[in-house]
Amino acid sequence: MTVTDEPGVRALLADGRVVAVRELGPADEAEVLDLHARLSDRDQYLRFFGPLAPLGSVARRIARARDDGHGALGAYLDGGLVGVAHYEVLGADPGSAEIALVVDGAAQAHGVGTLLLEHLASLGRARGLRRFVADVLAENYRMIKVFVDAGLAYRWTGGGPERQVVISLEPDETYLEAVGERERVADVASLVAVLRPGSVAVVGAGRRSGSVGNAVLRNLRAAGFTGTLSAVNPHANEVAGVRCWPSVADLPEVPDLAVVCVPAAAVPDAVEQCGRRGIRAAVVISAGLSGSRLGPAVLDAVRRHGMRLVGPNCVGVVNTDPAVRLDATFARGAAPAGRVGVVTQSGGVGIALMESLRQLGLGVSTLVSTGDKYDVSSNDLLLWWRQDTRTDIAVLYLESFGNPRKFSRVARALARTKPVLAVRPAGSTVAQRAAASHTAATATPAVTRDALFEQAGVIAVDTVGELVDTIAALSWQPLPAGNRVVVLSNAGGSGVLAADACVHNGLIVTELAPATTEALRALLPAQASVTNPVDTTATVDAPTFAACLDVLLAADEVDAVMAAGVPTALGDPITAVVTLAGSLDKPVLAVRPGQLASVTGLAATSSTIACYADPAPAAAALGRIARYAAWRRHPAGHVPDLTGLAVPGATGLVRTHLSALPSGGWLEPLEVTALLESFGIPVLRPIIAEDAEQAVAAWRRFGAPVAIKAIADTALHKSAAGGVLLDLADETEVRAAVDTLAQRFGAALRGMQVQPMVPAGRELIVGVSSDELFGPLVVFGLGGTDTDLIADRTARLAPLTDTDVERMVHGLRSSPALFGPNAKNPLPTDDISDVLLRVGRMAELLPEIAELDLNPLVVTETGCVAVDARIRIEPRHPTDPFLRRLRG
Structure with missing residues (x-):
């Protein structure tokens, strides 16, 4: 999803505050004008390089209606516009655009400009831009720092008082690392109010000992919370020894964290009151919000007031740090202190795990029950634990993934220094979508999930018992x-x-x-x-x-x-x-x-x-x-540079196909060949024949035995449908083959592919099944007739690193016999690895590829070639999974 796909996204500044970023339009002209009018003389000089420009015309130009040559974003803090970034496409080069950024003086030095640049770059990429150009005064060191620190490749031109920077919009590894580090810093800062609050208010602290709010308040007291504790109950002056106030507005001080335990119908108003009072974070214990109008109302309040939210429908949060001693849960008994960090969607699993750890003499450093996961998620906790010296092991119980591609990056970074364990969410082939290709049929949700965990170094288990067994092994040895x-x-x-x-x-x-x-x-x-x-x-x-x-x-x-x-x-x-x-x-x-x-x-x-x-x-x-x-x-690996890619031509082919068939579908054989050749993937180019005469002409042109394959909508799996005839050595055999196909497929036969026979070799399969949430899954294994019979395959999510490919090639059960040092005739792995990398890159750069099969990919001692291939495309919106934004 890009910033253009929704009216606004929430993101974090370096100090942990929440801002909203959205596209600007004519209705925002007055706010844009007011922002520029608030600029100091110094900031106006740095923005306009001289005397004050006519601000009315500037505001109109920025806030005009969206068109192909213009884009503008605004950053809103506490409901007010504090920053604007916009671009104007350069007429001479439609792939380039000139950009300008301006940030309110009171909001500078907190990352507003950098955040806007990231989102504007994402917007530009989605609209086909390749670079930004900006003119900046040499003395404008803050803006220069924004461009330099962004992480995107750049170069400076010119000298003297004015300089020009040209910024590439291609998001390489350096850029992703820079964005990831900014996200970590901002995320940790925002979670301080959740996990290290200086003050907590329990909203809905009931007097009845059996109520959830009462239990939460008692647990906070029993744990010895080191901060200030207060409660909200309009019918009591005191609960469990804690002073009560009639409403959030009546609290004498603004707490850092509110724990909301009121009935579901009262939750939206309670969260709204917390937001108005300036409370930075809320934990909503209450259930019954999701699936009704109550959930969106809570989210709306969270968005408008820039809050972080845990839950709803959760057990609460724990931090056993002696300097904090926070137990804002309704679990029975004190949370055992230890060095295991836990994030769980299931409150019951969290409670059971704490009890199991207690029995082992272990405990938790932090525990967050995310419940319905409106905002705070496992990704947030993975970032927190990277800097938390009290956490040695991270444990996840996930029932769903919000942003699996970002999860992969943050989990991988943590797993390099601390074990990350996850209980696999339930998955079965019942949930598998209908698919026509071998690869898509193979790529069940469980296969995709396991590939995600394996690449990220996550230790995956199936039960809480296995989780506890593994924690025990890791904790002491x-x-x-x-x-x-x-x-x-x-x-x-x-x-x-x-x-x-x-x-x-x-x-x-x-x-x-x-x-x-x-x-x-x-x-x-x-x-x-x-x-x-x-x-x-x-x-x-x-x-x-x-x-x-x-x-x-x-x-x-x-x-x-x-x-x-x-x-x-x-x-x-x-x-x-x-x-x-x-x-x-x-x-x-x-x-x-x-x-x-x-x-x-x-x-x-x-x-x-x-x-x-x-x-x-x-x-x-x-x-x-x-x-x-x-x-x-094992080395972490890197995504290698590949030569011989003709991406513009491939992109044009896909767009042309979707223009003719907006709903997508299977590409024709010559389109498939052209697309593969655009990425340097070795493929056996066919000659298309409509009748026996053209088939014979193709056989003569090849001057060797040929294979003839049916082109028919009813013969997607050609061999299984009887649509492949091999080793046709003379004209008589070619004509007989054409007659056979005509009899088998009748009116469904739209033509035939004629290809020369290739030397016998090992038949493998390389394929792609793409999911809009997880991205492309690349599958490798035994191909040909062995594909479904033996089911020996490995899978990884794109982008593929050299390490991923090495593990795929050597991860089959049959790999030792095919590629190992003791193999009878070991096959070359370099050519196979290159095909895997190129297929992965193609699926990454062309998200419209929904399914792809190279089957068989014939491998001999001298190389490999795709003898048969098919590709299905469908319309897809560009996605930017690494763009900094919060859930909800």
Whole structure:
């Protein structure tokens, strides 16, 4: 969505205040005039380079009706216009526009100009502009800083007192990083009122002990909130020992945060009162707003007054920082303090998770229950946790994604330093949309979601139980340096089960080196097994078990140890493991069959380890953290520059097709070929034949055996429909093939593709399925007739980095046999990687591509070529997922 798609968007300034940005029109002329009239003499000089310009004509020009050569945006703070940015297309170059920005003196130095430039650039890109040009006085250092710090590529021309800057509108990685950092700073500043308020008012604090408002107020008191606490109740002077006031307007001081617990029908008025009083943030506990007129009314109040909102329909917020001690929830019991940050759409999941962490001796640093998620979302908390030194692990329970592409960037940035865990939202093939291509049929919501998580380094689980298992493993042990694990047990059966579970979870049950086995043999009785899994036998005591663990942890071939033990009359081996674990740089997970808790923390003087009742969840948790550790070790990757792209021609082809067919559809074969060639994708160009004579002429032109493929609306999957005939070596076979297709498809046959036969090779598939929310999903796997039979595929969301492509190519189950060092005839991966990058770039730059299949992509030792391809396009509005704006 671009700024033009809605009447206004909310965004954050550097100090956390909320501004509204929207397009200007004739109705705004008076405000534009007033803004310019308020400028100081100095600012007017810097804006107009000399004597004051006729402000009336300036305002009319800026606020005139939208046309192809003009665009104007205004920034509104507390309901007043504080900044304007506009462009005028240069007549000599329709891809360039001259821009000007002006900001009220009282609002300068807070990021208004930079924010307007970002939004104006997004607007210009959506309308086909490629660059902005601005004239600026050399002494106007603030405006120069806006242009320089924006992150867009720029160059200066001219000298003397006046200079000109030319700004590219292409959003490269440098620009996205700059925007992301500005967003982080602004977001954190805005959330201070939510998570570090100096004062809190509970609106709707009931006297009845069973009411939600009463429970919230009592929890705030019980937690020892360090700020000022007040309550709003027109029928009481005091609730739970806290002074009450009849209304928000009567509060003696303006609180930073309001917690709204009134009945649903009263919520819009309560939020409106909070906004009028100048309260910066609200947590709406009340439910029953969404799906009625009440929800939009609350959003309207939040927008007009520039507030941040958590909820509605939520449990509340928690910050256990001793300097804050905020528990604005109605959960039972005090929130356990710890180092796990939680954001959850389900209040019940949040409460259950806090209880599970409490039982483990862990707790939360912060918890935000987003509920119906009108404003504050998981993206906000991911940005908060990047700077929060009290949060070591981030946990997400998401039922929906608001901006998944922005989520990917912010989650990836956090996961580089702190583990990010997510419970996968429910998804099934029932929700899969109807699709005609192999790729789109493959790209279920679950596939897209998992690709998002995997690229962002998010540790994904399916249940709260798996979440707790993994948090336990991460909380007390270091990350493994690899996935080679050894199982140590004093009970052979437990060891075998543990080793089997490790294999099922992608871990390597490593072969022990001779020196390691000899060291074990010297410690253990003769009947013990010193190969992996190591069975000490039940006759060893705890010190001997610990000595074996010490040997294994010192072995270079071991990255992690799973110690499974049962207590005997000779002692409990797991107690020795706990004592030793404190000095380790390799993770150790314990398994104690028979313990009541599925996972618990076993503590010694200076160490704690996670101990599981069964080896399967222990191995699953170890497998997850090993994959996460590998993701962190791997280079982040970059989106490489690609040569030979003819983007204008490809864009023109798509526009021409949509002009003729506004609803879109499948491109004709020659259109598909032209589009692929525009992006340098190797494709076998066909000759189109309408009858047998033209087919024979094409065969003669190729001078080799050919394939003939039906062009028919009923034969989208040509092979399955009997629409592909191969190895036609002479005129008789070509004519017979044309007759066969005519008989099979009748009047539906609109023509035929004639192509030369290519050398035999491995058939792969590369495809795209594009979603307006998630963007393009690129799929890679076995192709041809194997596509649906074997279903060996990997998927990533665009834009693709070189690291993404490497993981796709080597992520198939069949990859070792196709590309590995031990493959019989290893196929070249460079050409495949190049095709994946080019397909990803094409889908990214042409959002109208809804579905694409290269199937098969034939790969031989000498290269690859798409033998068959199809592309479906549909009208799409340009999107800018990284534009700074708030939900709602």
